[in-house]
Amino acid sequence: MTNANVVTANLDARATKSRQRQRIANRVLVYAVLVFFAILFLAPVYTMFLTALKTMPEIQQGNLFALPQNPSFQAFGHVWSEACISVRCTGLRGNVLNSFLMVIPAVLISVSLGALNGYVLTKWRFKYDNLIFGIILFGSFIPFQIVLIPMAFTLGKLHLAGSISGLVLVHVVYGLAFTTLFFRNYFVTVPDDIIKAAKVDGAGFWMTFYRILLPISWPIIMVAVIWQFTGIWNDFLFGVAFTGGENQPLTVALNNLVNTTTGTKAYNQDMAAAMIAAIPTLVVYVFAGKFFVRGLMAGSVKG
Amino acid sequence: EDVEVMHWWTSGGEAEAISVLKKALEGEGVGWKDAAVAGGGGAAAMTALKARVTSGNPPTAAQIGLMGLQEWAGEGLLGDLSATAEKQSWVKDLPPAVMEGAKYEGKFVGVPFNIHRANWLWSNAKIFADNGLTPPTTWDEFFAVGDKLKGKGIIPLALGGEPWQETILLEDTITAVGGSDFYRKAFLELDMGALGSEQMVKAFETLGKIRDYIDPGAPGRAWNDATSMVLTGKAAMQLMGDWAKGEIVKAKLVPGKDILCTPAPGTAGAYHFNVDYFMMFKAEGSHLDAQMKLAAAIMDPSFQETFNMVKGSIPANTAVKGDKFDVCAQQAMKDIQESVAKNALIGALQGGAAQSARIQGAVQDVVANFFSSSQSAKDAVAALVKAVADAKS
Amino acid sequence: MGNLAVQDLTKSYGSVHVLKHINLAIDEGDFLVLVGPSGCGKSTLLSIIAGLEQQTSGSILISGKVVDTLEPKERDIAMVFQSYALYPAMTVADNIGFALEMSGVPKPERLVRIQKVAELLQIEHLLQRKPGQLSGGQRQRVAMGRALVREPKLFLFDEPLSNLDAKLRVEMRTEIKKLHTRLQTTIVYVTHDQIEAMTMATRIAVMKDGLIQQFGTPSDIYDRPANTFVATFMGSPPMNLVPVTVEDGQLIMASGERLSIPVGVNAAAITGGKLLLGLRPEWIALADQGAKDSFRMEIEVVEPTGPDLYVNLNFGGQAIIARLPAGESVKQGEYAQFLIDSSKTMLFDADTGMAL
Amino acid sequence: MGNLAVQDLTKSYGSVHVLKHINLAIDEGDFLVLVGPSGCGKSTLLSIIAGLEQQTSGSILISGKVVDTLEPKERDIAMVFQSYALYPAMTVADNIGFALEMSGVPKPERLVRIQKVAELLQIEHLLQRKPGQLSGGQRQRVAMGRALVREPKLFLFDEPLSNLDAKLRVEMRTEIKKLHTRLQTTIVYVTHDQIEAMTMATRIAVMKDGLIQQFGTPSDIYDRPANTFVATFMGSPPMNLVPVTVEDGQLIMASGERLSIPVGVNAAAITGGKLLLGLRPEWIALADQGAKDSFRMEIEVVEPTGPDLYVNLNFGGQAIIARLPAGESVKQGEYAQFLIDSSKTMLFDADTGMAL
Amino acid sequence: MSIAKRLRGSLPLFVMAPSLTLIGVGVYGFIATTFVLSLTSSRMFPKFDFVGFDQYVRLFSNDRWHIAVHNMVIFGGLYMVLGTLLGLLLAIFIDQRIRAEGFFRTVYLYPMALSFVVTGVIWQWMLNPSLGIEKLLHDWGFVEAKFRWLVDPEWAIYTVVIAGVWQVTGFVMAIFLAGLRGVDTEILKAARVDGASPWKTYTRIIIPALRPAFMTVLVVEGNLAIKSYDLVIALTKGGPGISTELPSTFMYSTTFNRNDLALGASSAVIMLMTVAAIVIPYLYMELKDDKR
Ligand SMILES: Nc1ncnc2c1ncn2[C@@H]1O[C@H](COP(=O)(O)OP(=O)(O)OP(=O)(O)O)[C@@H](O)[C@H]1O
Numbered sequence A: 001m002t003n004a005n006v007v008t009a010n011l012d013a014r015a016t017k018s019r020q021r022q023r024i025a026n027r028v029l030v031y032a033v034l035v036f037f038a039i040l041f042l043a044p045v046y047t048m049f050l051t052a053l054k055t056m057p058e059i060q061q062g063n064l065f066a067l068p069q070n071p072s073f074q075a076f077g078h079v080w081s082e083a084c085i086s087v088r089c090t091g092l093r094g095n096v097l098n099s100f101l102m103v104i105p106a107v108l109i110s111v112s113l114g115a116l117n118g119y120v121l122t123k124w125r126f127k128y129d130n131l132i133f134g135i136i137l138f139g140s141f142i143p144f145q146i147v148l149i150p151m152a153f154t155l156g157k158l159h160l161a162g163s164i165s166g167l168v169l170v171h172v173v174y175g176l177a178f179t180t181l182f183f184r185n186y187f188v189t190v191p192d193d194i195i196k197a198a199k200v201d202g203a204g205f206w207m208t209f210y211r212i213l214l215p216i217s218w219p220i221i222m223v224a225v226i227w228q229f230t231g232i233w234n235d236f237l238f239g240v241a242f243t244g245g246e247n248q249p250l251t252v253a254l255n256n257l258v259n260t261t262t263g264t265k266a267y268n269q270d271m272a273a274a275m276i277a278a279i280p281t282l283v284v285y286v287f288a289g290k291f292f293v294r295g296l297m298a299g300s301v302k303g
Numbered sequence B: 001e002d003v004e005v006m007h008w009w010t011s012g013g014e015a016e017a018i019s020v021l022k023k024a025l026e027g028e029g030v031g032w033k034d035a036a037v038a039g040g041g042g043a044a045a046m047t048a049l050k051a052r053v054t055s056g057n058p059p060t061a062a063q064i065g066l067m068g069l070q071e072w073a074g075e076g077l078l079g080d081l082s083a084t085a086e087k088q089s090w091v092k093d094l095p096p097a098v099m100e101g102a103k104y105e106g107k108f109v110g111v112p113f114n115i116h117r118a119n120w121l122w123s124n125a126k127i128f129a130d131n132g133l134t135p136p137t138t139w140d141e142f143f144a145v146g147d148k149l150k151g152k153g154i155i156p157l158a159l160g161g162e163p164w165q166e167t168i169l170l171e172d173t174i175t176a177v178g179g180s181d182f183y184r185k186a187f188l189e190l191d192m193g194a195l196g197s198e199q200m201v202k203a204f205e206t207l208g209k210i211r212d213y214i215d216p217g218a219p220g221r222a223w224n225d226a227t228s229m230v231l232t233g234k235a236a237m238q239l240m241g242d243w244a245k246g247e248i249v250k251a252k253l254v255p256g257k258d259i260l261c262t263p264a265p266g267t268a269g270a271y272h273f274n275v276d277y278f279m280m281f282k283a284e285g286s287h288l289d290a291q292m293k294l295a296a297a298i299m300d301p302s303f304q305e306t307f308n309m310v311k312g313s314i315p316a317n318t319a320v321k322g323d324k325f326d327v328c329a330q331q332a333m334k335d336i337q338e339s340v341a342k343n344a345l346i347g348a349l350q351g352g353a354a355q356s357a358r359i360q361g362a363v364q365d366v367v368a369n370f371f372s373s374s375q376s377a378k379d380a381v382a383a384l385v386k387a388v389a390d391a392k393s
Numbered sequence C, D: 001m002g003n004l005a006v007q008d009l010t011k012s013y014g015s016v017h018v019l020k021h022i023n024l025a026i027d028e029g030d031f032l033v034l035v036g037p038s039g040c041g042k043s044t045l046l047s048i049i050a051g052l053e054q055q056t057s058g059s060i061l062i063s064g065k066v067v068d069t070l071e072p073k074e075r076d077i078a079m080v081f082q083s084y085a086l087y088p089a090m091t092v093a094d095n096i097g098f099a100l101e102m103s104g105v106p107k108p109e110r111l112v113r114i115q116k117v118a119e120l121l122q123i124e125h126l127l128q129r130k131p132g133q134l135s136g137g138q139r140q141r142v143a144m145g146r147a148l149v150r151e152p153k154l155f156l157f158d159e160p161l162s163n164l165d166a167k168l169r170v171e172m173r174t175e176i177k178k179l180h181t182r183l184q185t186t187i188v189y190v191t192h193d194q195i196e197a198m199t200m201a202t203r204i205a206v207m208k209d210g211l212i213q214q215f216g217t218p219s220d221i222y223d224r225p226a227n228t229f230v231a232t233f234m235g236s237p238p239m240n241l242v243p244v245t246v247e248d249g250q251l252i253m254a255s256g257e258r259l260s261i262p263v264g265v266n267a268a269a270i271t272g273g274k275l276l277l278g279l280r281p282e283w284i285a286l287a288d289q290g291a292k293d294s295f296r297m298e299i300e301v302v303e304p305t306g307p308d309l310y311v312n313l314n315f316g317g318q319a320i321i322a323r324l325p326a327g328e329s330v331k332q333g334e335y336a337q338f339l340i341d342s343s344k345t346m347l348f349d350a351d352t353g354m355a356l
Numbered sequence E: 001m002s003i004a005k006r007l008r009g010s011l012p013l014f015v016m017a018p019s020l021t022l023i024g025v026g027v028y029g030f031i032a033t034t035f036v037l038s039l040t041s042s043r044m045f046p047k048f049d050f051v052g053f054d055q056y057v058r059l060f061s062n063d064r065w066h067i068a069v070h071n072m073v074i075f076g077g078l079y080m081v082l083g084t085l086l087g088l089l090l091a092i093f094i095d096q097r098i099r100a101e102g103f104f105r106t107v108y109l110y111p112m113a114l115s116f117v118v119t120g121v122i123w124q125w126m127l128n129p130s131l132g133i134e135k136l137l138h139d140w141g142f143v144e145a146k147f148r149w150l151v152d153p154e155w156a157i158y159t160v161v162i163a164g165v166w167q168v169t170g171f172v173m174a175i176f177l178a179g180l181r182g183v184d185t186e187i188l189k190a191a192r193v194d195g196a197s198p199w200k201t202y203t204r205i206i207i208p209a210l211r212p213a214f215m216t217v218l219v220v221e222g223n224l225a226i227k228s229y230d231l232v233i234a235l236t237k238g239g240p241g242i243s244t245e246l247p248s249t250f251m252y253s254t255t256f257n258r259n260d261l262a263l264g265a266s267s268a269v270i271m272l273m274t275v276a277a278i279v280i281p282y283l284y285m286e287l288k289d290d291k292r
């Protein structure tokens, strides 16, 4: 090796190193931003958690960010199974089943219908399809408060008033615009050619949907499920208006526990209750994460 | 047969209190289906109730305030409780204002639980003792006491800056400025002259002055957080209804001893009341029987005693003896007799004993806007007149 | 089984007219090759035949029946897409077997047929992969496999071999021909490979700008092109076109060189007009020094392609290309004598481009 | 500018070994053509050179500098992707101009250059379309345009002309060669088209299964293939391989036919072994009746391709293909005499496949 | 055409029929009902005594409504812009093949899971000068520090924006992430070869490819903004004063708390008309050039 070569090699090495440093710096930046926002996002939740571990007098001291002196998980257990919500002293436990009975069918139906609508609107196009899409979409903006009374009337006529089925129906109706939107806007990015290929292969309407489109739709299915599950699980307005007595979903119970007007408040229990009520949704998020996969459409079409 | 009951007494002592009623009914073979909806001072429950009524599926009974009861009765949805009222001789045992509220077109349509008093001043006894002060009885005294406390670094008045809490303050200053007659003219009769009068301007000015005696964290604060400021000695006083006792008891303090109860400044002798009724929807057959049993159980003196001891209010049924109650409640029972005699038992606007929700809301808007802005008292009064006129139409 | 007719077919995308009154008819068992410059509308035509795109006007008939309103699956066709259009979430085996599954072929039979096709396409070892894990040529073969595994009335192939190496392409060509012979299925086949077109087709349609320029047998197209477009399009290097006029029963170039009139052309009928003499590169041969009727030309560029030499010549001021066998001793920059086979040459009208 | 070296490069996807110790070195201004069967690793190699994939081991050097840790843009390359990879949301013009925009070329200049490239590729009329509105070949040309508009150190082309018609392909080939001559940029070019490979390359690398089989000039590869794989891979129809043994300084087929040993092979050194005689189709010619050293063969199939006839012959029980000029009178089923040019034939070891 | 064929031709409409029926009745039927009610003098329950456009006159002379509309513009604008930008940013960062992707994704989504009935209290406390951040800063020695947005009528609406963005960002991120995962990796390679910096790759290649995802995000955010009820009620209850009133809270309290059904209906009609004025041109722009 000549001297000049050695020098270049050294320069190369140095350049490589500085580039590596640059790359590491980039990585650090990415993580720094993510961690920063994670902290921001968690700060209120962290405060909630601290509050749930404190005693009432300690909370009334008003030291919001102070660590609890005698941390206790008692509030969690209490709101789960003992707290009195009006005359019933079974905590939130009693309403969990209602929520599941409501949320599961409502999510399944609204997501399925939305997926089908999205499919039809992008891959089986017909005259005025975009107009129909626009009409569906615009309908999403209807204020829920205003439909309460007409909806109550309709449910009464359908003999669904006060039942969980009625509530499922309501959530399906007002979830459709969103699920349709999610799927429609995802499916437009799927190349039409593979749908054509399926048609040529003799797959009908349903088979094409089920075998070709669904397997590459996991991310958007999860977005739709997250949206619908969260919205329905946390819904209070419809839950309170269209169910009665034992049929009330968890949110109504949570609200009843937390939202007293002239009664006394126990913030530690409120916080614990909110965190417990959010667990199923959280599970959905964790589970859904697995489906945000990369490269679902790789190798499908050329061009 | 079951009764389904809609109310917003869902947590803490109120929930325990309502359980007593449930047990009492079960003793009579009537099952209790609970349709409790808390939130927004009953607003959420009203929403749900309207939906249920619209869907043709009303509950047996629902909690309601005085004016609300009249509105619902006006829709022709309520049943007639006169038979039970006759049997239990409600006419004899109810204060006249409370009884009138329970009737619509001569028939009983609701049954009262309790009578709340809204014009209390709660004072931290230790602070007052330590500083050699006594709870103020007029607004001038209040401001004098307040200045002293401020000097000591104590927040004079604990306030939750929500429209309804601010409206309670206005009620207090109105009675203080013009007495119960002026209050009645303005808020019960909606006399436009009274609403736009100089006295009203004065009441607003007083209200505006109060702002100097609260802390900057007030806006949006819940009433019970304000109470706990008094309990923990951060603040000296709070103007709040008798439900504040729940928080006092919960903190293991004694109302009337650790936390003093006096009428709000300038309102001694007047009694700002509101009542919780159960209105009963039209029913038939065995359901009607159950409904009547529910009504009777509510008026039952021993239930009223138990319930109101927890709730902080006093029984609507005057047949109940007050000896088991705390001193503040005993004081209230005494004061209400007096006020009836002096024609000073007046419905609190906040709580729905004076006006329909529409007018109550309109007044609230004006108060809230005035309280949080630099609007002059005069302008606020003008706005009040306009808002009430619009809401009345 | 399926004969195919395309009747007065047009297709427009907005103001872009892609197909303009296409008429075609082939018999059952025919092998129609569509050729034409990139963008002339070949894929569009296939899509319309398949029922994947809606024509603007005109009709498609399969087995004598108008199929315009039929769904693709009712037309009983198999198609290889130019873009492959593989199902990204399925394995190669599932991609190939999907159509069979749809038509209810039981699993054991399906597996056998998938295996057979995979062997034919030399992709057995890839059956469990997803399309994303394949090379370009492998993807193309999967796309082929999806069609070949079936036995439809009509096969549509859109450049199915373009990304394969020459050797494999020859093998595939043979397989497709065997398949054609065995099943006697009608085939429409788009290709840019002239050898593919010439060796596989029973019919060739040459398209340009949405119009059919010539429709005939491979030898019609190659030996008797209907116009200069077809003449220069088919054949690589393309046919040379030399401007000439007719005088005294002979062709005269601008430079004065005289050539004989192609055999079979009536000299009297064409006297006076401006003409183009069509001359395929392989019709030009090196002559012995001083041979009769030979022409002296300058050798400008020599390109060896392996078996042949492509030689750019200057023929009386006109650039032409000749194809000579490899090993002929031609040197760039030198002059040599060349023969022109006038039993094959053609004449075209210089203005209309039509063959005479 | 850019010479390129690939040193001991390997690449695996899990347990799939795609490239196995590749070594290559070309000079600045070289035109390297990569050929090899579908799936042999050509695209993978290009991707690694471009810096789009990470090699498993080994190094890439551009202009003598190890670039393994450099980003693609720091390597100063332009690439045509086999899959085109056009930006779907951009117009054709923006697609082509994107790289220029990225390197800060001012807009007026950019427009001029886009226009020039579009003319060259005959897509001026498509500049305002989105890729979704183009035909397959048009897309491929846009992909080309994206590379051609630039002036990088190194061009990487992955089958850039596979979807174009023959005529256009010839024109494009010429343009690329012109570009190469003008810029003297180093080029690595993947193609399956043998004519492309032979006419454009200064160097050819023949790959198989991730290994380089032969690396040399086009004529090396065609005339002196290193082994039977290269011999049969390059050339279409491929070289015929006829099993022979050596006896008495002559080659003997199983059927007893005797052929002369290829010129330049030492007969003594090879006596006794099992051998393969390599015979390109164009080295077989029709002989005059009864000519010396000619062989009588049965004509089994005749395929006219236009300029040539591919003739399947039975040569002493062995199937071979000959390429004869179109117009030769050969008839399926008949017998004829053929000459074999032993100045060109080659011998391979039958076991190892290596050329002797 | 045979019946079977005609049936098949209408299969798409047939599949959409349940949805269209539900939406037809549950949305458009009720919008019509609402419009009819807005022309009456209904109070607690619907009552069909028509009074013409009186309720609209009342609405436009109502200060609370004007404040609500004004707030909607500020809140809606900031909420959508910040939510979109932050959501996109997080989606892009999460998409950088990082470790613990699942953890971060869940963390950002978590706020959406929590009912505002309770988180509102925490936000109130945190933003309250006597309890939260300001007090913390004072305790740390920054005596001069002031953070009084929540209690200042001018600024309170911005605290609603903060809490709203906090809640929505995770979901926006999820939508964008789903979109990003659908972008063909080949074109990213092409962009690298073309010398695009990561920034340019995103702004020029990826984000344009996310156009449909943007539409999803904007519609979802627009909806949430217009329907933000819990958020305001839990955080400020419309206060201080009525400074954080929004159309949704106006509509609710008018209709249900104050038994002014017809006025509530008229506000809903005006709101829908305003939405239509914005959404219809937007949808038209988005959908027109995707015609075949
Ligand atoms: N992700 C992957 N996992 C496993 N194997 C892969 C993957 N990607 C590519 N391969 C294999 O690597 C080999 C080389 O692929 P490459 O694309 O380089 O081939 P190629 O030479 O370009 O072929 P072609 O001419 O068909 O384009 C192929 O056999 C392919 O199946």
Ligand SMILES: Nc1ncnc2c1ncn2[C@@H]1O[C@H](COP(=O)(O)OP(=O)(O)OP(=O)(O)O)[C@@H](O)[C@H]1O
Pocket: C013, C016, C018, C036, C037, C038, C039, C040, C041, C042, C043, C044, C045, C082, D132, D133, D134, D135, D136, D137, D138, D163, E292
């Ligand atoms: N959506 C569209 N809008 C406008 N023009 C289009 C559209 N799709 C295709 N075209 C045009 O239609 C013509 C025919 O396209 P087609 O795909 O049929 O060509 P092709 O003959 O298959 O070409 P190639 O050999 O390049 O594949 C092309 O010029 C193309 O630009």
Ligand SMILES: [Mg+2]
Pocket: C042, C043, C044, C082, C158, D135, D136, D137
């Ligand atoms: Mg095409």
Ligand SMILES: [Mg+2]
Pocket: C135, C136, C137, D042, D043, D044, D082, D158
């Ligand atoms: Mg490749």
